[in-house]
Amino acid sequence: MGSKTGAVSSLLCCPCRCLFCGVLSCLFSVLACIFCVAALVALVLFLLFRPHIIRATAISADLSDFTLTPRTWILHYNLSLGLQVRNPNKRIALHYRGVVAQAHFQGQQFGHTAPPDFFQDTSETSTLDLAFAGESPIVGGIAAAAFRREAAEGAIFSVDVKISSHMKLKVWVLKVPGPKTKIDCPLRLQRRDVAHGQRPPEFHQTECRVTFF
Known part of the structure; x- marks a missing residue:
């Protein structure tokens, strides 16, 4: 059964x-x-x-204030930077959204700005005018010691400006999500002596690193 x-x-x-x-x-x-x-x-x-990676170049800079208050370690800064971004692609247009720029000294962020979104047509070059002004605390004695050393060596400071954004690609009428873009500009900037009417020192154009992730 x-x-x-x-x-x-x-x-x-x-x-x-x-x-x-x-x-x-x-x-x-x-x-x-x-x-x-x-x-x-x-x-x-x-x-x-055949998409090509964008190119970014720091074309101008003016560091009119970069002073550190003794004992409190408060950094007072005023930095203007002209950044040129080129789209070398002949068939792909780019739309940058959520653009954020940060200024760093000795690995510590001291300035922040958010430029407006912008569109870049094929083979087009755009210029971003970035401005950082205000004050920010410097944490740790190593960063303060580095500031004093660079101030004594001709007031030429190592400043790193980082720009990030989300990208959209436009191919003909089709728009597709693109990668997140990061631009890193390591700069050597001489502080301008505003009190004595010094003109902005000569700035040598600097190529920036571009990465996608």
Whole structure:
């Protein structure tokens, strides 16, 4: 009796099992086809448009104030920076959103600004005018010692300006999400003696590092 019941159960389950396996196999085949087609389209688009990385250059800078209050270690700063960003792509336009610029000294952020979003057409160069002004505490004796040393060595300071943004790519009428962009500009800036009417010192253009993530 038990063997007959098992045989009947086996006969009833086999069609269901085959149907389930068939659905899984069909679903796997569809997903594999979609993946292959997407990879092929991405390869064709890459070979067709050959995207190039953007270029960023610091073209001007004026450090009119960069002083450290003794004992309290409060940094007073006033920095203006002109940053030139070039889109070398001939078929891809770029839209920068959520642009944030930060100024650092000895690894510590002391300034922050948020330029407006901007659009960059194909083969176009844009200039960002960044301004940092205010005061910020310097934490730790190492940073304060580095400030005093650089102030004594001609008041030429190592300032690092970092710019980040989210990017959208425009190909013809199609807009697709792009990577997050980070621009890093390590600068050597001479402080201007405003009290004696000194003009901004000569600034040598500096190439910035560009990374995507």
